[in-house]
Amino acid sequence: MNMALKKSAIAGGVPINGAGATVLAMPAPKGPPLAARIASHASAAAARLIPPIIVIAMTLMVWELLCNKQGATLPPPSQVVSETWELIVDPFYDRGGIDKGLFWHLSASLQRVALGYALAAAVGIALGTLVGQSTWAMRGLDPIFQVLRTVPPLAWLPLSLAAFRDGQPAAIFVIFITAIWPIIINTAVGIRNIPQDYRNVAAILRLNHVEFFFKVMVPAAAPYIFTGLRIGIGLSWLAIVAAEMLIGGVGIGFFIWDAWNSSRISEIILALVYVGIIGFVLDRVVALIASVVTRGTAAN
Amino acid sequence: MSYLKIDHINKSFKRGSATTDVLSGITVTIDQGEYVSIIGHSGCGKSTLLNIVAGLTPASNGAVLLENKEVNEPGPDRAVVFQNHSLLPWLTVYDNVRLAVDKVFSGSKSRSERDAWTMHNLELVQMAHAKDKRPMEISGGMKQRVGIARALAMQPKVLLLDEPFGALDALTRAHLQDSVMAIHQHLRNTVLMITHDVDEAVLLSDRIVMMTNGPASTIGDVLDVALPRPRKRLELVDNPEYIQARAAVLEFLYARHKAPALQAAE
Numbered sequence: 001m002n003m004a005l006k007k008s009a010i011a012g013g014v015p016i017n018g019a020g021a022t023v024l025a026m027p028a029p030k031g032p033p034l035a036a037r038i039a040s041h042a043s044a045a046a047a048r049l050i051p052p053i054i055v056i057a058m059t060l061m062v063w064e065l066l067c068n069k070q071g072a073t074l075p076p077p078s079q080v081v082s083e084t085w086e087l088i089v090d091p092f093y094d095r096g097g098i099d100k101g102l103f104w105h106l107s108a109s110l111q112r113v114a115l116g117y118a119l120a121a122a123v124g125i126a127l128g129t130l131v132g133q134s135t136w137a138m139r140g141l142d143p144i145f146q147v148l149r150t151v152p153p154l155a156w157l158p159l160s161l162a163a164f165r166d167g168q169p170a171a172i173f174v175i176f177i178t179a180i181w182p183i184i185i186n187t188a189v190g191i192r193n194i195p196q197d198y199r200n201v202a203a204i205l206r207l208n209h210v211e212f213f214f215k216v217m218v219p220a221a222a223p224y225i226f227t228g229l230r231i232g233i234g235l236s237w238l239a240i241v242a243a244e245m246l247i248g249g250v251g252i253g254f255f256i257w258d259a260w261n262s263s264r265i266s267e268i269i270l271a272l273v274y275v276g277i278i279g280f281v282l283d284r285v286v287a288l289i290a291s292v293v294t295r296g297t298a299a300n
Numbered sequence: 301m302s303y304l305k306i307d308h309i310n311k312s313f314k315r316g317s318a319t320t321d322v323l324s325g326i327t328v329t330i331d332q333g334e335y336v337s338i339i340g341h342s343g344c345g346k347s348t349l350l351n352i353v354a355g356l357t358p359a360s361n362g363a364v365l366l367e368n369k370e371v372n373e374p375g376p377d378r379a380v381v382f383q384n385h386s387l388l389p390w391l392t393v394y395d396n397v398r399l400a401v402d403k404v405f406s407g408s409k410s411r412s413e414r415d416a417w418t419m420h421n422l423e424l425v426q427m428a429h430a431k432d433k434r435p436m437e438i439s440g441g442m443k444q445r446v447g448i449a450r451a452l453a454m455q456p457k458v459l460l461l462d463e464p465f466g467a468l469d470a471l472t473r474a475h476l477q478d479s480v481m482a483i484h485q486h487l488r489n490t491v492l493m494i495t496h497d498v499d500e501a502v503l504l505s506d507r508i509v510m511m512t513n514g515p516a517s518t519i520g521d522v523l524d525v526a527l528p529r530p531r532k533r534l535e536l537v538d539n540p541e542y543i544q545a546r547a548a549v550l551e552f553l554y555a556r557h558k559a560p561a562l563q564a565a566e
Contacts, residue, residue, distance in 0.1 A: 197386035200356055203374040205403045205454075215399065219390040294390075 075266050083266035098250055098258065102274060108250040109240050110278070112168070116175025117236045121229060124180045128187025128228070129217070138188070149181035153239035157246055167247035171240065178239040179232035186231070190224025191217060219294075226290035233286050237279045302329035302365075303490055304353075304458050309362035311348055321516035322348050326362070328509055328519070330458075333488040337501040339549065340511030341559040346494045349511075350462050353492060354380050366457055376404045379451035383463040385443040387435040387450075394431035397421055397450045404454045421453040422446075424483060441472035448480065452487070461493040465500065474533065477504060485530055498553065502545045503531060510552045513559070520557055523548055 060077050067076035075083065091103035131138045131145075156177050160170040198220055202212050218225075244253025252271055259267040311323040322345040330336050340346045351357035353364050355374035363370050366377065379400075387396045398418045405414055422428040425445040435443055444464060451459055464480075465473040481504060484491060495501050501508045505525050512520040525545050527536065536542040553559075 195386075197382060197384060198388060200354075200374070200380070200382070201386050201388070203356060204354065204376060204378070204380055205400055206375055207403065211403075216388065219388070222390075 075269070080266040080269050083264075084270040087267065087270060098254065100250060102252075102255070102271070105250055105252045105255045105271075106274060106278060109244060109252045112171050112244075112251065113175055113233075113236045113240050113282075116172040116240075117179050117233060119172075120176045120179035120183055120232060120236075123176075124183030124228065124232070125187050125225060127180075128184040128225070129191055129213075129221075131184065132188035132191025132221070133217075145181060145184060149185070153178040153235070154242050154246070157243055161247075167249055171243045171247050171251075174239055174243045175236045179236045182231035182235065183225070183228040186224045186228030187221060190221030193224070194220045222294045223290075226286070226294060230283060230286045230290065233282050234279065237275075237282055241275060303332040303334075303367060304330040304492070305365040305368075306330075306349070306353060307363050307365060309349065309352060309364070310360045311345065311352065311357070312360050322514060323352075324516040324518050326517075326519060330490060330492060330507075332490050334506050335484055335491045335493070335504055336507045336509060337493045337495055337505040338509045338511060339495055339498070339501045339553070340517065341513055341553065341557070342496060344511045344514050344517045346511055346517075347462060350380070350460055350492065350494050353458070354378050354460050356380075376400070376454040377457045378460055379454040379456035379458075380460045380462060381444070381447050381451045381464045383466050385435070385440075385447040387443055387446055389435050392432050392434055393427060393438070393446050394418060394422065396435070396446060397453050400450045401453050418453060421449040424452060425449040425479060439472070441468050441476055444468065444476060445479070448483075452483070452489075457490065459489045459491045461491060463494050463496065465497070466495075473500075478533065480504065481529075481531065498546060498549045501549060502542060503533065503536065508545075508549060510549065510557075512557050521552055 064076045064078060066072065067074050067079075081088070087102055091101040093101045094104060127141070131141055153174055156174050157170060160173040160177075161167070164170045164173065194217060198216050202216050207215060240251070241253040241256065244251035245257040248254050248257075252275060256268050256271045259265070259271065306326055306328040309323055309326040310321070312319050312321045314320075326349060328336065328338075338346045338349060348357060352359045355364075355372055355378065358372065364372070371378065387393075388399070391399065398414070401409075401414045401418045401421075405417065409417060419428055419431070422431055425448050427442060427445045427449060430438055430442060430446075435446070438446075444467075448464070461480075465476055468476065477500060483489075484504075493501075493504065502525055508523045508525060509519055510521045510523065511517050523545060527539065527541055527545075
């Protein structure tokens with residue numbers, strides 16, 4: 001139980017730990033103020049760390065109490081940790097086939113997401129620009145987008161398998177088709193919302209189409225585009241787990257399905273923790289890129 | 301021979317089957333180096349007229365001639381200073397001006413000359429110190445100064461000012477008006493300014509074009525302001541010619557061509 005508690009607390013506190021580390025690494029200009037600064041940072045970090053630690057500890061305690069009884073269908077956290085200890089301490093083992101450490105499963109899933117998502121970003125931004133820029137394209141394509149975007153990701157999988165005749169490209173296609181709609185729609189809105197003032201400036205400077213695209217359109221629409229990209233990465237990660245359950249092979253989705261088929265419930269719970277943390281990290285990474293790239297593009 | 305000629309401009313907007321006439325038979329000629337203001341109540345179509353000169357809005361009839369050549373597309377020879385500055389928020393002050401400089405002088409100036417020209421124009425509006433700031437980090441008056449620097453940096457044949465001081469507080473406005481006067485004195489640009497501020501029009505202009513109310517606005521009167529330059533705001537306060545010019549514009553705007561809303565209220 002202690003182990004699980006510690007791990008969750010560390011995962012929840014990554015940004016705060018990072019901030020604390022930079023403060024400690026700074027050269028000390030004066031004696032007392034530095035100590036005071038560390039103390040104030042420490043208390044700020046504690047104020048942010050303590051509530052989640054308490055809540056996690058309480059949740060684990062309730063769970064332990066509920067599942068510790070005879071006849072409980074799910075294992076308590078202490079049993080989860082003891083049963084999956086090997087997976088926790090050695091995520092890198094590889095005994096061939098699908099008997100690999102969690103690192104390899106997660107990395108296979110992430111590769112599929114990376115490929116499908118990258119394709120969705122490229123095609124989505126291009127189509128979104130077209131729809132945002134041309135009224136004709138919007139009238140033609142928007143109804144199709146509005147209908148297709150409501151199709152659940154997994155509904156595409158059989159069709160995708162039929163078309164590609166292989167699990168790998170089929171899963172990548174499912175990621176692509178899941179992530180692309182919010183990217184298209186948000187890009188189109190961003191392009192359509194470019195203020196007339198910027199277009200006037202571009203007209204007076206006689207920027208050509210290429211210059212206008214890179215110097216005005218992309219930066220002006222960037223906040224919207226990144227909103228779409230952020231929704232897209234979340235949906236991709238949601239879809240990959242479900243898709244992998246069906247296509248099999250190496251991947252966190254099939255790892256969960258395989259664990260269920262062999263009644264290794266503790267492994268399922270461990271995998272869910274990893275899936276959650278990685279989804280969180282993916283979202284943060286896109287948000288971080290967005291805040292760096294769109295610096296100064298927000299309101300004026 | 302006139303430098304800029306606005307020749308019998310008509311403008312009407314069509315919405316469905318309804319047609320609204322905005323401008324009717326506007327003719328203004330401006331000499332090189334002249335500072336001309338267009339004044340009128342809001343809704344009289346003065347901004348539409350400026351957009352037509354800039355080439356951003358097409359005229360329904362008539363033409364704009366610059367050095368006897370018709371212009372009907374926007375271009376850097378008619379640089380505009382917009383009321384809301386229209387700086388690109390993701391570029392620094394320097395890069396906003398540099399974008400214009402790079403575009404206009406890409407063939408004629410070297411990289412270092414373009415850098416020097418950008419800095420020269422920022423110094424002209426006293427904004428060189430803020431060159432690495434982004435528009436959101438500087439005040440409204442400073443943004444407008446950068447907007448003016450960007451327009452000046454294009455070395456336009458005609459500088460078009462679209463209510464450039466309208467969004468500023470009174471003190472900032474006065475400062476910026478003095479700067480524009482000094483720059484005009486120094487560079488002798490040809491300027492066409494849209495305004496609804498009587499004092500501003502009299503202080504800055506060689507000639508004030510007064511427009512009647514819409515629909516189908518036309519030129520009601522033209523007033524020459526023969527005050528000698530350089531003009532000093534404080535000295536003009538009790539200058540009889542200034543008082544007379546101011547009274548003439550006020551009389552036109554508030555007695556002969558009252559704002560539509562005021563008329564309705566009576």
